[in-house]
Amino acid sequence: MDKLKLLVINNYGQTCHLIHRSLRDLGMDAKLVSNTSTVEDILKQSPDGLVFSGGPTMERAGNGENLIKIDLPILGICLGHQLMAKAYGGEIRTGQYGGFARVDIDIVEEDDILRGIGPKTVVWASHQDEVAKLPPDFVLLAKSNICDIEAMRHKTKPLFGVQWHPEVSHTEKGTLLLQNFIEVCRQRK
Template sequence: MEKLKILIINNYGQTCHLIHRSLRDLGMDAKLVPNTSSVEDILKAAPDGLVFSGGPTMDRVGNGEQLIRIDLPILGICLGHQLMAKTYGGEIRTGHLGGFARIDIEVLEEDDILKGMAPKTVVWASHQDEVAKLPPEFIQLARSNVCEIEAMKHKTKPLYGVQWHPEVSHTEKGIDLLKNFLEVCSSHK
């Protein structure tokens, strides 16, 4: 795979550095940038894609609502997934199961990002907050018995969100999900 430039928007999550390392280990030019960066600064860096990390709270997403509208392939992880949903007109809520836990995921639609993961996979996720209602123009890709919207994508744009953390070793096929996202970035160039 060609070397792509991927910016990781740091939302102060516990695993931001694992996302960075996972992408570097896959041979990518990956860089952590603050979520207070401007749209102009992000565009000046000329990335091939953006990853929005997890984080503690929607109150700390900085310029996230502007950045997540940039016309590039975007993967939202945990809080990034929720930020994407909220920004594009969906709804989020406090989940019934807080803290990190092993979750069995039912893949409803493999599509680009979940290619090779159906019919089920095991992930590591926090459900302190979760997507309660899909935004218009998005489709559901996965669910669990904990949360109905574990993964989603936009119908026509390369926008993807997952509630779980593909960058942690407890997630089966997490690196495959990141590779799938990189394929999307490569084909979008």
């Protein structure tokens, strides 16, 4: 199989390097890039997909609201998920449960990235902030008892967001989620 080029947009989260390493371990040509990159900088690298990492706050998201609108398959993780929601007209809010913890997830729709993961799974997540309202043209994929929007996708574009961290070992089937996203990128190539 062809080695895909995936760029990890660094939002200064604690696990950016784990996303990069996980993708590399799955045989991808993965590169960690700054969230202050321009759209042109990203497109010059001819990526097959983008992964937006988690991070501390929306204020540290750099040029993320522009980058997340690039016409490529995109996976937003934690802050990346929130950034996607905000950029496409959704709402974010401070979560009731901050910090990292185990979260039991209910899969509402087992789509492309959640294939083989449901109907329930256990993940490692931070809910310092969370998506409060889906953007127009997005559908709910997963929820939990502490967050109504744990995962979402765009109805027609290959845009996916998850509140949790598939790159950490505490997340059951996190590698499968990343493999599923890689397959989305491969199909679009």
